[in-house]
Amino acid sequence: xxxxxxxxxxxxxVGRALARLLERKRVSMKVHYDVSVSVTGIATRRHGYAxxxxxxxxxxxxxxxxxxxxxxxxxxxDVKDSxxxxxxxxxxxLFETSxxxxxxxxxxxxxxxTALQIGMxxxxxxxxxxxxxxxxxxxxxxxKGKRFLFEATVLGGxxxxxxxxxxxxxxxxxxxxxxxxxxTNIILSQMEAGKTFDEAVKYCQGIGVAETDPSNxxxxxxxxxxxxxxxxxxxxxxxxxxQVRRTGIRGITPAMIQEARAQGRRWKxxxxxxxxxxxxxATVEPQMVDKESRFYAxxxxxxxxxxxxxxxxxxxxxxxxxxxxxxxxxPTAYALLADFLNAVRR
Amino acid sequence: xxxxxxxxxxxxxVGRALARLLERKRVSMKVHYDVSVSVTGIATRRHGYAxxxxxxxxxxxxxxxxxxxxxxxxxxxDVKDSxxxxxxxxxxxLFETSxxxxxxxxxxxxxxxTALQIGMxxxxxxxxxxxxxxxxxxxxxxxKGKRFLFEATVLGGxxxxxxxxxxxxxxxxxxxxxxxxxxTNIILSQMEAGKTFDEAVKYCQGIGVAETDPSNxxxxxxxxxxxxxxxxxxxxxxxxxxQVRRTGIRGITPAMIQEARAQGRRWKxxxxxxxxxxxxxATVEPQMVDKESRFYAxxxxxxxxxxxxxxxxxxxxxxxxxxxxxxxxxPTAYALLADFLNAVRR
Numbered sequence: 085x086x087x088x089x090x091x092x093x094x095x096x097x098v099g100r101a102l103a104r105l106l107e108r109k110r111v112s113m114k115v116h117y118d119v120s121v122s123v124t125g126i127a128t129r130r131h132g133y134a135x136x137x138x139x140x141x142x143x144x145x146x147x148x149x150x151x152x153x154x155x156x157x158x159x160x161x162d163v164k165d166s167x168x169x170x171x172x173x174x175x176x177x178l179f180e181t182s183x184x185x186x187x188x189x190x191x192x193x194x195x196x197x198t199a200l201q202i203g204m205x206x207x208x209x210x211x212x213x214x215x216x217x218x219x220x221x222x223x224x225x226x227x228k229g230k231r232f233l234f235e236a237t238v239l240g241g242x243x244x245x246x247x248x249x250x251x252x253x254x255x256x257x258x259x260x261x262x263x264x265x266x267x268t269n270i271i272l273s274q275m276e277a278g279k280t281f282d283e284a285v286k287y288c289q290g291i292g293v294a295e296t297d298p299s300n301x302x303x304x305x306x307x308x309x310x311x312x313x314x315x316x317x318x319x320x321x322x323x324x325x326x327q328v329r330r331t332g333i334r335g336i337t338p339a340m341i342q343e344a345r346a347q348g349r350r351w352k353x354x355x356x357x358x359x360x361x362x363x364x365x366a367t368v369e370p371q372m373v374d375k376e377s378r379f380y381a382x383x384x385x386x387x388x389x390x391x392x393x394x395x396x397x398x399x400x401x402x403x404x405x406x407x408x409x410x411x412x413x414x415p416t417a418y419a420l421l422a423d424f425l426n427a428v429r430r
Numbered sequence: 431x432x433x434x435x436x437x438x439x440x441x442x443x444v445g446r447a448l449a450r451l452l453e454r455k456r457v458s459m460k461v462h463y464d465v466s467v468s469v470t471g472i473a474t475r476r477h478g479y480a481x482x483x484x485x486x487x488x489x490x491x492x493x494x495x496x497x498x499x500x501x502x503x504x505x506x507x508d509v510k511d512s513x514x515x516x517x518x519x520x521x522x523x524l525f526e527t528s529x530x531x532x533x534x535x536x537x538x539x540x541x542x543x544t545a546l547q548i549g550m551x552x553x554x555x556x557x558x559x560x561x562x563x564x565x566x567x568x569x570x571x572x573x574k575g576k577r578f579l580f581e582a583t584v585l586g587g588x589x590x591x592x593x594x595x596x597x598x599x600x601x602x603x604x605x606x607x608x609x610x611x612x613x614t615n616i617i618l619s620q621m622e623a624g625k626t627f628d629e630a631v632k633y634c635q636g637i638g639v640a641e642t643d644p645s646n647x648x649x650x651x652x653x654x655x656x657x658x659x660x661x662x663x664x665x666x667x668x669x670x671x672x673q674v675r676r677t678g679i680r681g682i683t684p685a686m687i688q689e690a691r692a693q694g695r696r697w698k699x700x701x702x703x704x705x706x707x708x709x710x711x712a713t714v715e716p717q718m719v720d721k722e723s724r725f726y727a728x729x730x731x732x733x734x735x736x737x738x739x740x741x742x743x744x745x746x747x748x749x750x751x752x753x754x755x756x757x758x759x760x761p762t763a764y765a766l767l768a769d770f771l772n773a774v775r776r
Contacts, residue, residue, distance in 0.1 A: 105741075112600050235597075241742045243597025250596035251581075251589025253771040254458050255764070375721040376729075378748065383722075386743070390750075395451075395764040396587045398750040400734070402724065403743045411743075418601070418741040425599040 085118050088428055089137065091125035091173040091204070093166045093195050094181030095149065098209050098236070099126075101417035102179060103142050109421065117429050125173025126155060127166040129183070134159035137174035166191070170198055177427065179420055180208035186300070186309050186325060189216030200224045200232065205427040207420050209236035211306075214313040219322060233423035234317075238264060238310045239387055241415030242403040246426065248318050255393045257318050261356040262389030263382050264310045266411050267294050267301035268333050268353040273383045275341045276350065281334070293385070293411060303332035304368040307355045311366050314389075319359050323366065328355075331369040349374045352382070378402070385411035431464050434774055435483065437471035437519040437550070439512045439541050440527030441495065444555050444582070445472075447763035448525060449488050455767065463775050471519025472501060473512040475529070480505040483520035512537070516544055523773065525766055526554035532646070532655050532671060535562030546570045546578065551773040553766050555582035557652075560659040565668065579769035580663075584610060584656045585733055587761030588749040592772065594664050601739045603664050607702040608735030609728050610656045612757050613640050613647035614679050614699040619729045621687045622696065627680070639731070639757055649678035650714040653701045657712050660735075665705050669712065674701075677715040695720045698728070724748070731757035 092099050113119045122139035132154035145155045161172045178199035182192050189212035196206045196213055214234045225232035235245050263269055267288050274284035288294035300306050308328035315323040336351055344351055349372045357366035373379045378400055388402030438445050459465045468485035478500035491501045507518045524545035528538050535558035542552045542559055560580045571578035581591050609615055613634050620630035634640035646652050654674040661669035682697055690697055695718045703712035719725045734748030
């Protein structure tokens with residue numbers, strides 16, 4: 085049975101959810117894919133670094149993290165940074181979940197490049213690495229006979245990139261449109277329920293889906309980065325978030341929300357792109373949708389995209405949040421697992 | 431460059447749309463997948479049989495078909511049935527699009543079995559072959575190192591089976607729900623627009639989406655067969671259409687439609703299944719949905735499914751019809767092409 089050694093650069097909510105998911109799916113991976121795994125390297129931002137090519141005790145690492153302690157005592161080498169973890173882990177696969185840098189994609193791109201160079205598959209949840217490093221990293225992966233996969237970067241665990249790669253071969257994507265930022269969608273849903281913008285932002289901070297500075301979400305940056313990633317990969321056109329015409333939701337007032345409601349409509353932060361010839365035009369902006377729109381029923385932490393191709397009618401892929409629960413890291417962690425299984429099976 | 435010889439058993443709307451699509455995608459297949467194809471066998475129901483291992487002139491075959499003439503003059507062998515076409519075509523891949531038999535899956539199962547036994551990949555649009563032959567044919571394909579694929583059987587060209595195979599590895603499907611029969615959805619949409627049931631059926635017959643005897647659609651048989659295929663494959667539980675609790679749409683009156691409308695609701699023929707332990711419970715029945723349902727906006731020839739798994743929120747995959755155009759065979763033909771590329775690449 086093939087055994088794969090895994091390195092985690094980043095051990096935040098998503099990385100730790102993946103560590104727990106790998107444990108939960110251990111038997112299923114063995115039975116259905118004949119695959120077993122061990123974690124041989126972990127790099128955290130505030131809890132240190134640990135490496136053991138023979139396999140780290142992941143339960144202990146999770147426990148130390150919860151206790152606010154360093155994971156360094158688990159390490160058999162004295163490692164002091166992420167690249168050292170990569171080099172000493174002996175890993176076959178890197179899971180890159182370090183914090184996103186919208187402007188440069190660093191240091192995630194360095195992590196991914198190094199891992200590919202020393203012969204690892206690279207699986208990332210990092211949008212910055214895709215937007216700023218896709219062509220280089222995809223080409224490097226091809227040269228090395230490895231995979232560079234990033235399903236987790238857009239729509240959490242919902243398959244998008246793999247649907248085009250595997251489900252829609254030889255299809256040409258001409259346009260897409262959707263709701264791809266959960267935080268703003270929760271804010272708008274909360275405002276429909278009567279909250280002010282500030283109250284809705286506070287609500288999102290309270291359930292852990294908005295940061296102290298909510299600008300990346302409410303000003304449309306997160307959506308713009310995702311649009312850039314989708315355009316770069318699925319339309320095969322390098323594209324940066326700065327090329328996206330971007331309007332956030334700060335201008336949406338409770339009065340506008342109620343006015344839309346009175347017309348049977350709703351405000352949504354809609355991300356879209358169209359390719360005409362070689363030119364791509366992309367926007368992120370609030371739009372009113374009516375009840376005949378598939379986005380009307382997309383409330384709270386739900387998100388979804390519709391795609392125009394040359395071979396089908398409009399294809400929509402939508403993930404709804406689970407019955408009022410705030411969006412958690414589990415679906416994103418699942419996307420990393422799915423990429424891993426696609427990288428190693430066959 | 432790998433070259434693949436293709437046999438078509440069935441040359442109806444879907445088979446002929448595939449022949450045209452292969453021509454349209456010739457360059458794209460060469461550039462992106464390094465694949466070229468020729469058609470070496472065609473079996474039709476009313477226009478005869480043709481075989482040429484060196485490659486048939488597909489344009490001529492399409493032309494003869496349009497003229498109502500036999501394609502037999504194109505053949506270099508005197509072949510008189512579908513199995514003879516398979517044996518003499520020298521094909522690497524079978525496209526099986528013969529008419530569906532809901533009760534036995536024949537003769538499609540025999541076609542698929544024979545093709546796999548002589549070493550072809552088998553790609554089918556035939557729901558009967560999946561419902562009645564899945565386990566046998568999938569096992570035979572595995573033994574032969576070939577693929578048995580059938581994306582075209584449910585939701586036309588929209589990827590469903592490949593999403594679970596490639597996009598959702600190690601996920602457990604616990605339930606699904608959706609609108610999976612276009613004809614009944616068009617009938618219900620037409621009734622909302624004021625037609626009676628009989629007028630709506632006539633409309634569907636006029637645009638070519640309902641047969642002279644519309645029973646298979648309006649009594650829910652087509653939906654039940656698709657449910658059985660989804661349960662059999664995605665829930666790994668053999669299931670027949672007769673096990674689906676089935677109610678068609680003949681009981682839906684214009685008064686019921688208007689009453690729903692007055693409440694801001696719509697009638698939809700909803701197909702669903704839930705797996706609890708090893709037991710699967712499946713139904714096809716008209717249900718009223720309100721505007722918060724994702725199926726509310728699914729009008730006319732649109733169709734879609736939502737899936738409950740152990741790893742994501744509700745995942746919905748929806749295909750909308752193109753701006754009022756009646757559903758044509760092109761998306762289904764595309765699903766056959768996608769399966770083909772998935773079978774031969776790598």
